[in-house]
Amino acid sequence: MVNRLGTRRLVSPGGRSVTGRRSRTGKRLRARRLSQARREGYQYGWEQGYRLGRCRAVENSVRGIAPPVHPFRVMYITSGLGVPYAPLDQIIAANLGQQVAELTVVRPYDDVLAAARQFRPQVAIALDGVQMFSPVMLEGLRNMGIRTAVWFVDDPYYTDSTTTMAFQYDHVFTIELSCYRLYQDMGHKSVHYMPLGVEPQIYRPMQVPPKYLSDICFIGTAFWNRVQFFDAAEPMLRGKKLRIIGLWWDRMKNYRRLKSDIWLNQWLSPEETARYYNGARIVVNLHRASDDITYNRNSMGVPALSLNPRAFEITACGAFQLSDVREDMPRFLQPGGQIETFTSMQEFVDKVQYYLANIEARQMIAAAGYKRVLEEHTFRRRIADMLRIISESSGGRPASQATSS
Numbered sequence: 001m002v003n004r005l006g007t008r009r010l011v012s013p014g015g016r017s018v019t020g021r022r023s024r025t026g027k028r029l030r031a032r033r034l035s036q037a038r039r040e041g042y043q044y045g046w047e048q049g050y051r052l053g054r055c056r057a058v059e060n061s062v063r064g065i066a067p068p069v070h071p072f073r074v075m076y077i078t079s080g081l082g083v084p085y086a087p088l089d090q091i092i093a094a095n096l097g098q099q100v101a102e103l104t105v106v107r108p109y110d111d112v113l114a115a116a117r118q119f120r121p122q123v124a125i126a127l128d129g130v131q132m133f134s135p136v137m138l139e140g141l142r143n144m145g146i147r148t149a150v151w152f153v154d155d156p157y158y159t160d161s162t163t164t165m166a167f168q169y170d171h172v173f174t175i176e177l178s179c180y181r182l183y184q185d186m187g188h189k190s191v192h193y194m195p196l197g198v199e200p201q202i203y204r205p206m207q208v209p210p211k212y213l214s215d216i217c218f219i220g221t222a223f224w225n226r227v228q229f230f231d232a233a234e235p236m237l238r239g240k241k242l243r244i245i246g247l248w249w250d251r252m253k254n255y256r257r258l259k260s261d262i263w264l265n266q267w268l269s270p271e272e273t274a275r276y277y278n279g280a281r282i283v284v285n286l287h288r289a290s291d292d293i294t295y296n297r298n299s300m301g302v303p304a305l306s307l308n309p310r311a312f313e314i315t316a317c318g319a320f321q322l323s324d325v326r327e328d329m330p331r332f333l334q335p336g337g338q339i340e341t342f343t344s345m346q347e348f349v350d351k352v353q354y355y356l357a358n359i360e361a362r363q364m365i366a367a368a369g370y371k372r373v374l375e376e377h378t379f380r381r382r383i384a385d386m387l388r389i390i391s392e393s394s395g396g397r398p399a400s401q402a403t404s405s
Helices: 018-061 085-097 112-119 135-143 159-168 177-185 224-237 255-261 270-279 309-316 345-357 359-376 379-393 399-404
Strands: 070-077 100-106 123-127 147-152 171-174 191-193 214-219 242-246 262-264 280-285 321-324 340-342
Touching: 018 359, 070 085, 070 112, 070 379, 085 100, 085 123, 085 379, 100 112, 112 135, 135 147, 147 159, 147 379, 159 177, 171 177, 171 379, 177 191, 214 224, 214 270, 224 255, 224 345, 242 255, 255 262, 270 280, 270 309, 280 309, 280 345, 309 321, 309 359, 321 345, 340 345, 345 359
Parallel strands: 070 100, 070 123, 123 147, 147 171, 171 191, 214 242, 214 280, 242 262, 280 321, 321 340
Antiparallel strands: none
């Protein structure tokens, strides 16, 4: 049929306009979607308000204690690497600057010895140490009476290198319990177990815009153990509001099915990462495998027993965390009370379903974890412990005085 304007109008066998019927159907569909979006928005808003209120109560219950300022001049030698190490360098330098008499920051590709002669530090602290590793340079620092320390933040994944490097430093700090034992067994006299912490000015509870909201969120590189995990979890993830962000996720077998929920090959700043954690009902933590020969240099097969930094960062946002298990987890966060865990795919699926449906249960765990992190696992606390250890090793005096006595 042709209308008065000369355009064709579809008519059903009963004489009704098909175009008009489709238009009415489309309007009803849009109205249902709008109504659903409003309900979901209201639910997310209520949950977020409830969560943030709990977090504020936690903050009011935690007493902040200012750490002592040590009478050291400290040279901090950055990792010399890009992301994700550069933000970590900034956080550590800022916390050091608040707790020592004087601080200078140099990069490993600067003339470190010239900077040391000019600044005359008592202590030199290196992050990671791989880029700056030079026995000649470290010996030059010691010849000036400067104590040296390194914080290995990638243990146990590169022990083929760190087991050699460790003995060039006076003090070794490691984030991994198994490496703490390894360096001690190899004969190093000053080894200390110190996982990374969290900066609560960055990773903190906050209200976030709708684009950050999700049911399930994971942010990180697609190492093979993680690829296999999410491939296996794909049937359960269908229909959930999912957000996966990081490198290499297109090598999943089920990538095409989850493609719309994956932000591929992106690196997020700590600030942006914190926003996604805040917007998620469940944040998944999957630790990197220590036996992945594709990327690791760990020919001794040193196991990974300790929590990754992500465990503290998620919790510091007041977010609920569902993590695979690490042996030393209870030392830092109590499973079932301050963090939730799984040991199999079926347990993961069951707990996702349970905690998505039980707001109170997941928010109680999140709030308890948040309190623990604020009290014990900040970078302020870690740096205070590090400086105390270095100070005690030199009798409480600046290192150059101790070594000359």
